[in-house]
Amino acid sequence: MRVHVFIPCLVDQFRPSAARSTLRVLESLGIEVDYTPEQVCCGQPFFKAGYHTEARRLALKTLLHFQDGCLVVSPSGSCVRMVREHYAEILNRDADEKRRALDLAGRTYELSEFLVRVLDVTHLGSSFSGRVTVHDSCQVRRGLGIWKEPRALLDEVAGLERIEMERSDTCCGFGGIFSARNPEISAALARDKISQAVATGAEFVTGCEISCLLHIERHARDMGVPIRTLHLAEILASGL
Amino acid sequence: MKPTCHLFGQNSRKALGDPHLQEALRSVDERLRTMRDAAFRELPNAEALREQGRRIRDRALAGLDVLLEQLEENVTRLGGTVHWAADAAAARKVVEDLAVSRGVRTVVKGKSMVCEEIALNQGLEARGLDVVETDLGEYIIQLAHEPPSHLVGPAIHKTKGQIAELFRDCLGAPLMDDSEEMTRFARRILRERFLSADMGITGANFLVAATGAVVLLENEGNIRLSTTLPRIHVAVTGIEKVVPTWEDLCVLLQLLPRSATGQKLSSYVSVLLGPRRANEPDGVDEFHLVLLDNGRTRILADEALRETLRCIRCGACLNTCPVYLKVGGHAYGWVYSGPIGSILTPQLLQDRRTASALPFASTLCGACAEVCPVKIDIPRILTELRRRYAVDPAWGPAPLPERAFARMAGTVMADRRLYEGASRTARCALPLLESGPPLLKRALATFPPPAEEPFRRTVSKSPRKAEDPHE
Numbered sequence: 001m002r003v004h005v006f007i008p009c010l011v012d013q014f015r016p017s018a019a020r021s022t023l024r025v026l027e028s029l030g031i032e033v034d035y036t037p038e039q040v041c042c043g044q045p046f047f048k049a050g051y052h053t054e055a056r057r058l059a060l061k062t063l064l065h066f067q068d069g070c071l072v073v074s075p076s077g078s079c080v081r082m083v084r085e086h087y088a089e090i091l092n093r094d095a096d097e098k099r100r101a102l103d104l105a106g107r108t109y110e111l112s113e114f115l116v117r118v119l120d121v122t123h124l125g126s127s128f129s130g131r132v133t134v135h136d137s138c139q140v141r142r143g144l145g146i147w148k149e150p151r152a153l154l155d156e157v158a159g160l161e162r163i164e165m166e167r168s169d170t171c172c173g174f175g176g177i178f179s180a181r182n183p184e185i186s187a188a189l190a191r192d193k194i195s196q197a198v199a200t201g202a203e204f205v206t207g208c209e210i211s212c213l214l215h216i217e218r219h220a221r222d223m224g225v226p227i228r229t230l231h232l233a234e235i236l237a238s239g240l
Numbered sequence: 241m242k243p244t245c246h247l248f249g250q251n252s253r254k255a256l257g258d259p260h261l262q263e264a265l266r267s268v269d270e271r272l273r274t275m276r277d278a279a280f281r282e283l284p285n286a287e288a289l290r291e292q293g294r295r296i297r298d299r300a301l302a303g304l305d306v307l308l309e310q311l312e313e314n315v316t317r318l319g320g321t322v323h324w325a326a327d328a329a330a331a332r333k334v335v336e337d338l339a340v341s342r343g344v345r346t347v348v349k350g351k352s353m354v355c356e357e358i359a360l361n362q363g364l365e366a367r368g369l370d371v372v373e374t375d376l377g378e379y380i381i382q383l384a385h386e387p388p389s390h391l392v393g394p395a396i397h398k399t400k401g402q403i404a405e406l407f408r409d410c411l412g413a414p415l416m417d418d419s420e421e422m423t424r425f426a427r428r429i430l431r432e433r434f435l436s437a438d439m440g441i442t443g444a445n446f447l448v449a450a451t452g453a454v455v456l457l458e459n460e461g462n463i464r465l466s467t468t469l470p471r472i473h474v475a476v477t478g479i480e481k482v483v484p485t486w487e488d489l490c491v492l493l494q495l496l497p498r499s500a501t502g503q504k505l506s507s508y509v510s511v512l513l514g515p516r517r518a519n520e521p522d523g524v525d526e527f528h529l530v531l532l533d534n535g536r537t538r539i540l541a542d543e544a545l546r547e548t549l550r551c552i553r554c555g556a557c558l559n560t561c562p563v564y565l566k567v568g569g570h571a572y573g574w575v576y577s578g579p580i581g582s583i584l585t586p587q588l589l590q591d592r593r594t595a596s597a598l599p600f601a602s603t604l605c606g607a608c609a610e611v612c613p614v615k616i617d618i619p620r621i622l623t624e625l626r627r628r629y630a631v632d633p634a635w636g637p638a639p640l641p642e643r644a645f646a647r648m649a650g651t652v653m654a655d656r657r658l659y660e661g662a663s664r665t666a667r668c669a670l671p672l673l674e675s676g677p678p679l680l681k682r683a684l685a686t687f688p689p690p691a692e693e694p695f696r697r698t699v700s701k702s703p704r705k706a707e708d709p710h711e
Contacts, residue, residue: 007695009653013663014687016695017360017707023699037660037696041509041653048604048623050638054650061654068490094387128709138605171562175603180683182601185566189603221688234709 002032004066006074010040011210012080018210022075022111023239028124028240039065044082047090049177056090061085063100072108075233077140077209080110104163110140112149112208112232127158127239133202134162135193136169137209150208150232157235163200174215205229241359241387243589248597255567260399268396270308272559275502276611281586294615296488297550301540307449307482308531314452318514320527328358331532334475335360335441336367338528342472344369344438350456350463351375352443353553354477354532356388356575360441372433374462375425383410389569389577392500392556430462440466444477446492449476450485453513454529457496457506464508468523475520476530480549492552495613499554506678535588544624548583550614557608557618563601572598579608582620592635599625
C-alpha cells in the first residue's frame with residue numbers, strides 16, 4: 001500500500017518530529033510513504049479569516065498535488081477537516097472542480113483514524129514510559145468524530161499510563177486567528193485546559209492536532225508548569 | 241442601547257479582570273450547562289427531537305408570509321389587534337401611543353429580549369410612564385441600570401452579594417445573604433406593582449398560526465400576572481416566532497425548557513387566546529400583538545444566513561461557549577450575546593460595521609452547534625460573516641493593510657520557494673518580528689519558537705531513525 005503524507009505547515013515549522021514520527025509509524029506497518037515538499041498549506045487559515053480567494057487557490061494546488069487517487073494521511077485533524085468538509089464549499093465554480101474536491105475529501109484521513117478505521121490496527125509495538133492525558137481538539141472530536149481512535153492506540157503502547165482529564169473536549173482557546181485577535185481570552189482558556197491536565201497528574205498532553213498542543217505548550221511554559229505536549233505520532237513512533 | 245460591539249477586545253479584557261463576573265460565570269457553567277446536558281442525556285430520542293425542531297423552524301421560515309397572515313386572521317378573530325412594525329422606532333411608537341391613548345400610568349413587564357432590542361423601556365419612560373420589570377433578573381438589572389447579559393438569565397453576571405448590596409442601596413433593604421429572603425423582598429414590592437398596573441407588556445416565545453395562540457414560558461409567575469391582572473396586554477415579538485400548528489409547538493416545548501434550564505417543562509406555560517370575551521369572568525380587556533421586522537425579512541432573504549432565524553432563544557449556546565463563559569454577555573456590546581449574538585447582531589444592526597469584531601469572537605470550536613435545539617450551524621455562519629466582513633464592500637471590507645497582507649501571504653503559501661524563503665527569513669528575523677506590529681507579536685506569542693529546521697529540510701537528509709520523545 002502506498003499513501004501520501006500531508007504535513008501541515010505548523011507541523012513542518014514547529015514540530016518536525018511529529019512529521020518524522022508519522023512517516024516512521026506508517027513505514028513500520030510496511031506502507032510505502034510518499035512525501036514531497038512541493039505540497040502547500042491546505043488554506044484553512046485563509047478560509048477561517050474570511051479570505052476565500054486565497055483559500056481556493058491553495059485548495060486547488062492541494063487537489064493538483066494529490067490528484068493521483070492515492071489515500072492521503074495527515075497528522076493534523078483541522079487540516080483534514082478543511083479538505084474533507086470545506087473544500088467542497090469553496091471549490092464550487094464548476095462541476096469538475098467540485099467532483100475533484102469531493103474525491104480528495106473521500107480519501108483523506110487523519111493519522112489515528114487511518115490506523116484504526118482503515119487499517120484496523122491498534123497495536124504498533126510502541127513503547128513509551130509516562131503518564132499521558134488526551135486533549136480532544138475541537139476539529140478532531142466535534143469536527144471529525146475522532147476520539148476513540150487515539151485512545152485505542154495509546155492503550156496499546158507499552159509502559160504508557162493514560163489518564164482522562166475533565167472536559168477533555170473543551171476548547172484550548174487557540175482558534176487560529178482568534179488567539180491573535182483575542183489573546184487574553186485565548187490565554188485564559190489555555191490556563192483552564194492546562195489546569196485540568198495538571199490535575200490528572202499527567203506528565204504529557206497528547207492529541208491529533210498540533211496547533212492546540214503548541215498553544216498548550218506555550219502557555220504551560222508561561223505558567224511554569226512542568227507538563228509537556230507530544231503529538232500522538234511522536235508517542236506512537238517511540239520504540240519502533 | 242447604543243451598541244459597543246466594536247469594543248469587544250476592551251470589554252473582554254475588563255470582564256476577565258472582574259472577579260465577581262468570573263465567579264458568576266463559573267456558576268453558569270456549573271448549573272445551566274450541566275443541567276441542560278443532563279436533561280438531554282435522559283431523552284431517548286434527543287437527536288431525532290432536535291432534527292424535528294430544525295424541520296419545524298425551517299418550514300415556518302419557508303412559509304412565513306402565509307403563516308403570518310393566518311396568524312393575524314386568527315388573532316383578530318379572537319378579538320386581538322395585530323400591529324406590524326418595520327423597525328424599532330415603529331414598534332416603540334405603537335406601544336407608546338397605545339399606552340398614552342389608553343391613559344396608562346404604570347406598565348408591568350415580563351422579560352423580553354425583543355423589548356430590549358427596541359429599547360422599549362426608555363421610550364415609555366420618555367413619555368412619562370412608570371415601567372417596572374417583573375422578572376426577578378430583569379428587575380435587578382433595571383435597578384442597576386444595566387442591559388441583560390444572557391438570553392435567559394439577564395442578571396446572571398451578578399453575584400448574590402452584589403444583588404444584596406443593590407437591594408440595600410436602591411430599595412432600602414437590609415443587607416441579606418439568603419437568596420430566598422431576597423426573592424421574598426422583591427416579590428412583596430412587585431406584588432403591589434402588579435395590582436396597580438394598567439398595562440402588561442411581554443414578549444412571546446411562540447406564536448401558533450393555526451390557532452392565533454401566543455405562548456409564553458416562565459418560572460416565576462410574573463408573566464402570568466402581567467398578562468392577566470392589568471386591563472391591557474401587549475405582546476411584542478419578532479415575526480420569526482411563528483410556528484404552523486399546535487403539534488409543531490409541542491415539539492418545541494420539549495426542546496426549549498430542556499435547552500434553557502434543563503427543565504422538562506417550565507413552571508408556567510401560558511397559552512393566550514385573545515382578550516376576555518363577553519361570557520368570560522376574567523382576562524384582559526384589550527390584547528395587542530406587535531410583530532417586529534427590524535431586519536428579519538432581510539435575513540430571511542439571505543440564503544446563506546437564513547437559518548439564524550430558527551433560533552428559539554434558549555441560551556444553550558451561551559452556556560456552553562468557552563468564550564462566553566470567560567467574558568459574559570456585556571462584552572458583546574449589544575442586546576444579544578454569545579454565539580447566537582455573534583451571528584445575530586451583525587445582521588440586525590443598522591450599522592453592520594459596528595459588529596465586525598463579533599464573528600471573530602469565537603474559536604469556531606463548534607460546541608454551540610452541538611447543543612443548539614434547532615441545529616443552527618453557528619460556526620458556518622460565523623465563517624460566512626467573517627468572509628463578508630473581510631472582503632465584501634457591503635459589510636466591511638477589512639482595512640487595506642490586512643487585505644494586502646492576506647493576498648501576499650496567500651501568494652507566499654501557494655509557492656514552495658516563496659514559502660521556504662519566508663520560513664528561512666522568519667527564523668533569522670524572529671527577534672525583529674517579536675517587536676513588530678501588535679497583531680504579529682501576539683500571533684508569535686501563541687506558540688513556542690519554531691524548530692531549528694522545518695521538516696521539509698530534514699526529510700531527505702537523514703534516514704528516519706528512532707527519536708526519543710522524552711528528550
